[in-house]
């Protein structure tokens with residue numbers, strides 16, 4: 001095929017071509033300038049990533065043979081931020097239109113200026129939502145006709161460059177599709193800049209041209225646009241782009257060093273010395289264990305799950321573990337459950353399917369499920385008999401082990417109701433002997449609010465010592 | 470700021486040679502016609518012209534009118550949104566003083 005000899009062939013996704021843009025659309029040219037930029041800078045294509053949202057210009061990601069993501073509408077910047085945080089080595093660029101970046105994803109665009117991550121945002125401004133037939137968008141010029149503003153746009157447009165300057169982007173430039181060599185210059189500088197970079201690229205849209213009876217926006221850009229070495233504040237303004245367009249680099253700053261914040265002081269450290277519990281780590285032999293804690297919001301279900309997972313990790317730091325929690329919209333009194341997974345291998349699904357160990361602090365979850373208690377046939381249930389209606393457990397297979405403790409009652413009589421979860425934990429530790437006692441105690445000290453360590457520990461002890469009378 | 474174009478595209482002033490290239494047009498990709506014709510418009514050497522034979526999608530891809538004149542500036546390749554045209558350097562040729570004078574007049 002001839003396309004294989006094309007100098008851009010390495011970076012083009014050839015099986016996707018020919019591309020879908022309208023004849024006369026110059027978005028494809030932005031793709032070419034991006035490829036040229038990568039080639040000029042000598043970047044390894046494996047280290048470049050492009051993230052785009054939805055829109056005509058966002059199709060670029062589909063035609064580049066890099067690792068690209070086509071994200072949801074407007075969410076290109078947060079997706080790119082995630083990529084960058086996960087692998088800071090990558091050069092991450094966001095390609096999108098004005099509707100995607102400034103309209104739907106406007107807040108993310110502002111937030112990136114604050115975050116200060118090294119992302120390059122290339123925003124192709126074609127003055128509206130062109131993919132859906134040209135509705136008016138945030139950058140549609142005053143008085144321009146679109147589908148939704150058939151007698152002229154009554155709203156003033158936003159100025160992307162001004163917004164980016166105000167939001168704190170360290171590199172801000174404006175170019176057009178008719179000046180690809182200038183655009184390459186800007187892109188090269190943007191890629192080199194270590195902070196968030198933004199380039200507004202004006203591109204003509206055929207639909208805009210036809211609706212507004214403009215012969216050729218491309219010719220207009222070539223005619224009216226002036227590339228300037230030094231730009232003044234007036235050049236930022238672009239309200240009448242039919243008369244005057246100033247192109248150039250508005251800002252190219254180094255990234256500011258952040259001052260060290262000393263606002264957050266740890267109060268935890270003070271108490272830690274007093275309750276320094278020694279524990280021994282050992283191989284637990286757990287291959288895959290699903291633990292679920294069910295109850296009512298306010299019973300410390302999430303806290304209990306956290307203690308469980310910390311204790312397990314104290315004992316066998318080689319385990320992989322996840323904690324997920326689910327609760328209803330109510331803060332207190334609604335059903336609530338916490339899933340803990342312990343696995344010797346990587347965890348690819350973080351939710352518990354069928355628990356091996358079920359800790360029930362109330363029957364609410366089971367009742368919502370229609371009275372069904374989900375448990376592995378060979379599993380273990382530890383139930384707070386002062387809270388759970390024991391008739392729920394009647395239909396279980398004989399192989400399921402059930403241990404009962406009136407944890408809430410013990411807590412109410414001897415301590416406070418809030419430590420019922422730790423009474424239950426003590427009992428779990430004793431009856432199941434999956435995790436060592438001291439690992440549990442260290443985990444409790446770590447998760448208890450400062451000053452309540454003693455209370456929580458004695459609650460745990462009383463659960464550990466509980467014997468059915 | 471100067472953009473850096475790959476050295477093949479620079480003219481060799483000392484030896485008075487300029488690059489000669491081969492232009493390849495991928496007719497099926499092209500969306501030429503009234504709306505595009507960018508390669509034709511931006512080619513400084515006027516090497517291309519709009520063709521008269523439509524491709525399978527009804528567009529008119531450009532045709533080469535003077536093969537030897539392309540100087541491998543790479544503009545058509547960069548400007549073409551469809552990646553339907555590209556150039557490769559095949560050699561160099563010596564420019565005569567007449568041609569230089571002619572170029573200077575027209576520039």
Ligand code: SF4
Nearest residue numbers: 499500501505508549
């Ligand atoms: S620029 Fe590309 S698409 Fe346009 S006429 Fe030339 S070859 Fe065809």
Ligand code: SF4
Nearest residue numbers: 512539540542543545
């Ligand atoms: S490389 Fe330059 S001179 Fe050659 S055909 Fe393309 S635009 Fe014309």
